[in-house]
Amino acid sequence: MRRIPWGMLLALLAGLGLGLVYAWTISPARVIDSQPVALRADFKDHYRSAIAAAYSATGDLARAQARLSLLGDTDSIEALNAQAQRMLASNASGQSFNEADQVVALASALDQNAVNIPTATPTTRSADNTPDAVNTANVVVTINPATSTFPASTSEIPIEPTETPQTIETQTTPVAATPRPTRTFIPTAGSPFKLTGQESVCDPNLPDGLLQVLVFNSNRRQMPGIEILITWEGGAENFFTGLKPELGNGYADYIMSPDVIYTLQLRSGSDIASGLTIPTCQSPSGDAFSGGIKLTFQEP
Amino acid sequence: MSRFLKIIIPLALGIVLGLLYGWVIDPADFFDLTPDTLRADYKADYVLMTAEAYRAQPDPGLAARRLAIFGSQSPSAIAADGLAYARTNGFDDADVALIQELVTAMQAWSGIP
Numbered sequence: 001m002r003r004i005p006w007g008m009l010l011a012l013l014a015g016l017g018l019g020l021v022y023a024w025t026i027s028p029a030r031v032i033d034s035q036p037v038a039l040r041a042d043f044k045d046h047y048r049s050a051i052a053a054a055y056s057a058t059g060d061l062a063r064a065q066a067r068l069s070l071l072g073d074t075d076s077i078e079a080l081n082a083q084a085q086r087m088l089a090s091n092a093s094g095q096s097f098n099e100a101d102q103v104v105a106l107a108s109a110l111d112q113n114a115v116n117i118p119t120a121t122p123t124t125r126s127a128d129n130t131p132d133a134v135n136t137a138n139v140v141v142t143i144n145p146a147t148s149t150f151p152a153s154t155s156e157i158p159i160e161p162t163e164t165p166q167t168i169e170t171q172t173t174p175v176a177a178t179p180r181p182t183r184t185f186i187p188t189a190g191s192p193f194k195l196t197g198q199e200s201v202c203d204p205n206l207p208d209g210l211l212q213v214l215v216f217n218s219n220r221r222q223m224p225g226i227e228i229l230i231t232w233e234g235g236a237e238n239f240f241t242g243l244k245p246e247l248g249n250g251y252a253d254y255i256m257s258p259d260v261i262y263t264l265q266l267r268s269g270s271d272i273a274s275g276l277t278i279p280t281c282q283s284p285s286g287d288a289f290s291g292g293i294k295l296t297f298q299e300p
Numbered sequence: 301m302s303r304f305l306k307i308i309i310p311l312a313l314g315i316v317l318g319l320l321y322g323w324v325i326d327p328a329d330f331f332d333l334t335p336d337t338l339r340a341d342y343k344a345d346y347v348l349m350t351a352e353a354y355r356a357q358p359d360p361g362l363a364a365r366r367l368a369i370f371g372s373q374s375p376s377a378i379a380a381d382g383l384a385y386a387r388t389n390g391f392d393d394a395d396v397a398l399i400q401e402l403v404t405a406m407q408a409w410s411g412i413p
Contacts, residue, residue, distance in 0.1 A: 005306070007303075007306060007307060008306055008307070008309075008310040009310070011306075011307045011308070011309075011310035011311040011314065012310035012311070012313060012314040012317075013314060014311055014314060015310060015311040015312060015313060015314020015315040015316075015317070015318065016314035016315070016317050016318040016321075017314070017318065018311075018314070018315050018318060019314060019315040019316065019317060019318015019319040019320075019321070019322060020318040020319075020321060020322045021318075022315075022318070022319060022322070023318060023319045023321070023322020023323045023327075023328075024322045024327075024328045025328075028322075028323075028327065028328040028330075029322075029323045029324075029327045029328070031330050031333055031337045032337060032339075033337075033338075033339040033340075034330065034333050034337040034338055034339065035338070035339065035342065036338065036342055038330055038331050038332075038333045038337075039332075039333055039334070039335060039338075040331075040332040040333060040334065041332075043333075043334060043335050043369060046335070046366070046369050047335075047346070049366075050346060050349040050350060050353065050366055051349060053349065053350075053352075053353035053356075053357070053366075054348075054349035054350075054352040054353050056353070056356065057352045057353050057355055057356030057357070058352050058356075067345065067349070070342070
């Protein structure tokens with residue numbers, strides 16, 4: 001019987017190990033032809049900003065969706081909204097505001113269409129040799145509010161923060177051709193907004209002194225990206241609608257301090273809500289607690 | 301065969317097999333990459349996005365800043381690469397025209413505000 005050449009076998013295995021260590025860790029293959037999904041997080045932010053800027057310019061939502069799908073976000077709307085908040089928090093320059101506005105507008109447009117963006121990363125080239133990212137001819141749009149993070153109806157109706165979204169039937173709609181460009185939903189400085197509602201909210205489940213603002217356009221659709229100016233004696237602050245899309249695209253809130261009287265208006269022009277202060281509410285058991293205020297603005 | 305060769309030859313063969321497997325068959329997974337590694341069609345599409353945005357907001361500084369994520373090349377060179385790809389790969393005429401507009405703007409842009 002032939003003797004097993006253990007020495008040669010061990011040398012082969014040792015060589016294999018050395019080769020793998022070199023190929024995987026010391027000098028891995030140089031990366032070329034990568035896909036956007038593999039980009040570092042900050043470059044993905046740049047990529048999303050560019051997509052939002054292009055969408056803002058063209059209004060082509062299908063193309064924006066196809067491009068967003070390349071980034072592999074599990075929820076593109078959430079990713080866009082989170083990025084907008086990071087942009088607003090990190091830089092207060094006008095350019096940053098403008099770019100954040102575009103990102104919010106794209107998130108809002110996606111939300112309004114209640115679209116789940118396909119997460120699969122296309123790797124094949126289309127027949128006409130157009131890059132995957134701009135090939136929108138065969139995009140399948142899945143309308144699935146049941147699994148969507150945000151309810152489809154949030155842009156249509158005002159909702160209470162404690163309300164549970166209704167589940168509705170799932171529907172799949174194949175889009176045969178690139179849809180016609182739609183107008184980008186960007187708030188414009190139109191007619192001054194009317195203050196159509198001002199009410200005290202006595203809900204012990206909400207934070208004390210919660211000031212809720214809802215902004216609607218003339219078609220009763222909630223409007224994201226509206227700048228709100230709140231002032232008080234010795235101070236002022238800005239905040240925006242649309243940064244909590246789970247509560248509605250036109251929703252914004254602010255926590256009021258006790259014993260401070262606030263005045264609030266929309267930066268683009270609106271009625272002024274003045275004398276805002278934390279209301280005192282009473283629970284069924286007779287205990288007093290701090291309530292909140294809900295303001296509703298609407299474009300005439 | 302000498303005892304020395306009996307060790308060296310299998311060792312070298314193992315190294316070759318290891319490199320083949322690690323570089324070709326199952327290369328290391330990459331993430332956190334920079335945009336300069338993107339495939340040419342993705343780069344061209346990014347240039348197109350920048351061109352679309354530039355058409356609506358003709359700010360060459362902003363467009364150059366967007367293109368700068370590709371690294372060491374000048375913005376005009378990056379845009380020109382995108383244009384070349386678009387022309388040779390059947391992009392719509394309208395898209396090619398947009399990129400052409402961006403290339404012209406980047407070539408004219410000095411970078412000095």
